[in-house]
Amino acid sequence: MVKIRINSFFNRNRKKEPKDKNISQLVKNIDENLQNIKTLLDEPADLAIRKFTVRGSNHQCAIVYIDGLVDGLYVRNNIIENIQLETEKKQLPDNKQKLFDELNQEILSTTSLQIGYTLDDVSNGILNGSTVLYLDGIDKVFIIKTQGWDKRDIQEPVTESLIRGPRDGFVEDLRTNMVLMRRYIHDPNLRFKTYQIGRRSKKSLVVAYIDDVIHPDILKEVKRRIESIDTDDAPESGFIEQWIEDNYLSPFPQIMNTERPDKASAALMQGKVVIMLDGSPFVLIAPSTLGSAMQSPEDYYERWTIGTLLRVLRYLGAFIAIFLPSLYIALVSFHPGMIPTNLAFSIAASREGVPFTPLIEAFLMAVTMELLREAGARLPKTIGQTIGIVGGLVIGDAAVQAGIVSPIMVIVVALNAIASFALPAYSLAIAFRIILFGFIFLAGTFGLYGIIIGYIIVNIHIVNLKSIGVPYTTPFAPTFFKDWEDLIFRKPVPQLTKRPVYMETKDKQKVDKETR
Amino acid sequence: MKRFEYADEKISDKQILVAVPSFVIGIGILSLPQNIASVTTASDGWIPLLIGGVITVLITWSVAKLSASFPNQTFINYASTIVTRPIAIVLTLLFSILSTSITSLQVRQIADIAKHYLLKETPVEIISFTFLLLIIYAVAGSRIGLFRLNTMFLPFVLFVAVIVIVFNIQWFDPAFLLPTFETSFSGHIEGIKNSVLSYAGFTILWFYITIVKEPKKTPKMAAIGMCIPVVLYIFLYLTCILVFGNSVTSNLQYPTIELAKILEIPGGILERFESLFFVIWIMAIFNTTAMTFDIAVLALHSIFANTGKIKLIFIIGPIVYVTGMYPQDLVQVSIFGSFIGYSSVLYTVFVALLLFTIAKIRRVK
Numbered sequence: 037m038v039k040i041r042i043n044s045f046f047n048r049n050r051k052k053e054p055k056d057k058n059i060s061q062l063v064k065n066i067d068e069n070l071q072n073i074k075t076l077l078d079e080p081a082d083l084a085i086r087k088f089t090v091r092g093s094n095h096q097c098a099i100v101y102i103d104g105l106v107d108g109l110y111v112r113n114n115i116i117e118n119i120q121l122e123t124e125k126k127q128l129p130d131n132k133q134k135l136f137d138e139l140n141q142e143i144l145s146t147t148s149l150q151i152g153y154t155l156d157d158v159s160n161g162i163l164n165g166s167t168v169l170y171l172d173g174i175d176k177v178f179i180i181k182t183q184g185w186d187k188r189d190i191q192e193p194v195t196e197s198l199i200r201g202p203r204d205g206f207v208e209d210l211r212t213n214m215v216l217m218r219r220y221i222h223d224p225n226l227r228f229k230t231y232q233i234g235r236r237s238k239k240s241l242v243v244a245y246i247d248d249v250i251h252p253d254i255l256k257e258v259k260r261r262i263e264s265i266d267t268d269d270a271p272e273s274g275f276i277e278q279w280i281e282d283n284y285l286s287p288f289p290q291i292m293n294t295e296r297p298d299k300a301s302a303a304l305m306q307g308k309v310v311i312m313l314d315g316s317p318f319v320l321i322a323p324s325t326l327g328s329a330m331q332s333p334e335d336y337y338e339r340w341t342i343g344t345l346l347r348v349l350r351y352l353g354a355f356i357a358i359f360l361p362s363l364y365i366a367l368v369s370f371h372p373g374m375i376p377t378n379l380a381f382s383i384a385a386s387r388e389g390v391p392f393t394p395l396i397e398a399f400l401m402a403v404t405m406e407l408l409r410e411a412g413a414r415l416p417k418t419i420g421q422t423i424g425i426v427g428g429l430v431i432g433d434a435a436v437q438a439g440i441v442s443p444i445m446v447i448v449v450a451l452n453a454i455a456s457f458a459l460p461a462y463s464l465a466i467a468f469r470i471i472l473f474g475f476i477f478l479a480g481t482f483g484l485y486g487i488i489i490g491y492i493i494v495n496i497h498i499v500n501l502k503s504i505g506v507p508y509t510t511p512f513a514p515t516f517f518k519d520w521e522d523l524i525f526r527k528p529v530p531q532l533t534k535r536p537v538y539m540e541t542k543d544k545q546k547v548d549k550e551t552r
Numbered sequence: 553m554k555r556f557e558y559a560d561e562k563i564s565d566k567q568i569l570v571a572v573p574s575f576v577i578g579i580g581i582l583s584l585p586q587n588i589a590s591v592t593t594a595s596d597g598w599i600p601l602l603i604g605g606v607i608t609v610l611i612t613w614s615v616a617k618l619s620a621s622f623p624n625q626t627f628i629n630y631a632s633t634i635v636t637r638p639i640a641i642v643l644t645l646l647f648s649i650l651s652t653s654i655t656s657l658q659v660r661q662i663a664d665i666a667k668h669y670l671l672k673e674t675p676v677e678i679i680s681f682t683f684l685l686l687i688i689y690a691v692a693g694s695r696i697g698l699f700r701l702n703t704m705f706l707p708f709v710l711f712v713a714v715i716v717i718v719f720n721i722q723w724f725d726p727a728f729l730l731p732t733f734e735t736s737f738s739g740h741i742e743g744i745k746n747s748v749l750s751y752a753g754f755t756i757l758w759f760y761i762t763i764v765k766e767p768k769k770t771p772k773m774a775a776i777g778m779c780i781p782v783v784l785y786i787f788l789y790l791t792c793i794l795v796f797g798n799s800v801t802s803n804l805q806y807p808t809i810e811l812a813k814i815l816e817i818p819g820g821i822l823e824r825f826e827s828l829f830f831v832i833w834i835m836a837i838f839n840t841t842a843m844t845f846d847i848a849v850l851a852l853h854s855i856f857a858n859t860g861k862i863k864l865i866f867i868i869g870p871i872v873y874v875t876g877m878y879p880q881d882l883v884q885v886s887i888f889g890s891f892i893g894y895s896s897v898l899y900t901v902f903v904a905l906l907l908f909t910i911a912k913i914r915r916v917k
Contacts, residue, residue: 499700500693513703
């Protein structure tokens with residue numbers, strides 16, 4: 037940690053006042069400079085070097101960029117054309133330093149321009165998609181932002197589809213994602229803080245927040261954790277999530293991810309932080325609690341009755357996703373007396389000839405279910421349908437016909453799977469499916485007693501869990517009754533006047549009561 | 553700007569409001585109607601329950617008041633200022649021993665009841681052991697976690713208790729209420745004694761008030777919290793009497809669970825509600841046991857400050873288990889239970905009186 041800080045400290049110094057000649061300083065000779073950069077990058081095929089003279093003088097200059105990373109049209113129109121055509125109308129100074137300044141001030145018509153002093157600056161710039169402009173006889177270069185590469189169009193998010201709601205989703209390109217956020221929130225207090233992640237990959241990471249809403253302690257903690265990341269590469273925001281989460285042993289996701297800009301902007305409005313990593317369409321929302329993981333943006337887009345009922349349904353789904361198979365096992369193998377008589381008879385009849393105990397039976401079916409899910413997720417979509425049919429047959433019909441499992445167990449496991457996929461957060465659904473297996477074993481060994489023991493264990497775990505310092509079970513416990521109006525039940529939108537109390541936001545009021 | 557505070561290791565006085573009933577409601581109520589009914593006639597039991605309740609609320613209030621007047625000081629600290637350090641150490645040690653024995657009693661009793669109602673085949677030793685492991689896991693976590701667990705579980709417990717009362721209304725027979733006011737004076741005294749024993753929950757206040765953020769309103773909150781079990785117990789007792797009558801109630805071992813047994817859920821989706829009732833009640837018992845264990849650890853920790861919390865847990869854990877397994881049958885367990893009950897109430901009252909008087913005499917502020 038300390039080491040990195042010191043390094044970046046030196047870097048900053050070096051950029052301002054290039055004193056240390058040994059650190060691959062640029063030289064005045066343009067050919068030597070070009071040779072240096074070629075050697076550094078080992079003359080890759082996509083390295084474009086174009087040498088030409090500044091029109092109206094005999095000064096050599098060169099532009100260097102990586103083909104494909106830059107917007108070719110932009111380079112031609114705003115750099116090359118200007119140097120070759122604009123210069124004609126002007127009386128160019130003969131002094132090289134003056135020419136350099138003239139280029140800087142008047143000739144180059146680009147929006148973003150930096151001056152680089154070292155080979156490092158040059159290579160970083162080039163690899164970032166900038167174009168570097170050398171001028172012979174000057175040991176400085178222009179690093180001109182010309183990024184322009186092929187990127188995916190904004191599409192509807194695949195993992196989080198809504199019936200009603202905006203259809204745009206985040207893409208891999210960080211800039212586009214930032215633009216999306218800006219378009220959702222036109223607040224001057226919306227802040228983007230940029231970091232560089234990965235010693236080798238050098239990816240940009242942006243922490244977005246609304247400055248006069250977020251609690252400063254949360255922001256400080258998030259920044260501290262992001263600065264502590266020390267990795268050579270971060271291909272996906274999942275890496276960031278795993279670096280900064282509070283408890284990496286927990287099955288519960290302590291940081292939510294989303295592909296939806298509307299969800300991200302709603303989180304910002306609640307005083308949370310959104311972390312965007314270049315190259316990942318999934319942005320992270322932190323801190324996040326169990327209650328917020330059970331919510332979907334659509335709860336707010338439809339009217340409050342629907343929103344509320346959907347949430348109640350989802351909590352019911354969570355209950356089924358965790359408990360149904362274990363309850364079935366406990367009732368059938370330990371407490372058959374609890375099942376109503378008629379149902380008990382039909383269960384007994386359907387279990388006739390099944391060779392396994394309910395525990396083994398449920399375990400087999402649950403594992404099959406997981407295999408099907410995994411296979412369905414990995415396979416190309418065209419083959420995915422085959423899996424559906426085969427799986428449906430294997431799980432449903434054939435297994436029952438063969439007398440390996442009872443039909444009721446098939447219903448139980450199927451209902452359980454459906455319920456777990458009805459949850460809006462996939463990472464949470466997976467966590468539930470992990471605990472499910474624990475519950476199956478507890479129910480198989482201790483019956484209902486085992487289930488309640490398991491329930492208490494899970495509760496002990498989550499009350500001790502935190503997300504960026506915010507207790508995971510907020511606002512259930514610690515209790516904030518004010519926040520319950522947007523928890524399981526959702527009040528009508530005009531009555532949701534407050535930001536979440538548990539986030540302790542600076543600006544507490546969403547709606548100005550007096551103007552209403 | 554306020555610091556981000558509620559996530560810290562401090563609790564609010566509302567959490568005391570929840571912790572007190574969570575601590576009191578536990579195994580006691582399962583057999584309480586029997587204890588009361590056997591010494592009173594007809595429905596007179598509500599009188600000793602109420603009087604006992606008032607006494608307990610008063611004790612709770614005064615214990616809370618005393619602890620709250622030393623904000624952010626541990627029991628051993630303010631006891632030392634009042635009655636010199638050696639005596640304070642002895643008092644704390646006794647609290648630890650007492651809490652350890654209560655824990656072992658709970659661990660044993662829950663296993664007995666679970667075996668009776670849920671797991672006929674599983675040995676008591678195994679059931680106790682799993683429960684003890686659960687308790688250890690809970691106590692090994694943060695202390696504030698225990699308070700959050702109280703908040704998470706108490707609503708379920710109260711809800712299932714209300715269900716038991718409401719769905720039994722159809723079996724109510726008002727004739728069981730009569731004749732009223734025929735209990736002898738000694739019967740009432742006995743009843744009050746039994747009820748105070750079952751309400752005994754003030755021990756936690758000695759130790760937990762020190763971690764309350766602003767303990768100004770805490771005595772009031774603790775008293776209100778204490779009212780919850782009093783009201784609940786009176787209602788459950790009356791339901792038992794209204795459904796079973798006095799003579800049946802006084803012969804049932806766990807009348808409250810039996811109440812759940814005769815309950816019928818409309819729609820008939822589940823039979824034998826008593827299993828479910830007890831399963832939910834395990835949450836209540838868990839809260840009680842976890843907090844007693846935690847107090848045993850906390851008390852010991854305040855004496856041996858250099859020994860780690862986890863180490864203390866693993867020292868106390870086996871002792872709890874062995875003590876809990878020592879009684880051979882239900883009779884011995886109940887003897888052990890009443891011994892623990894008496895000593896815990898008497899000891900708390902003794903400590904309260906001792907500290908109060910000496911604090912007054914020596915004018916310690």
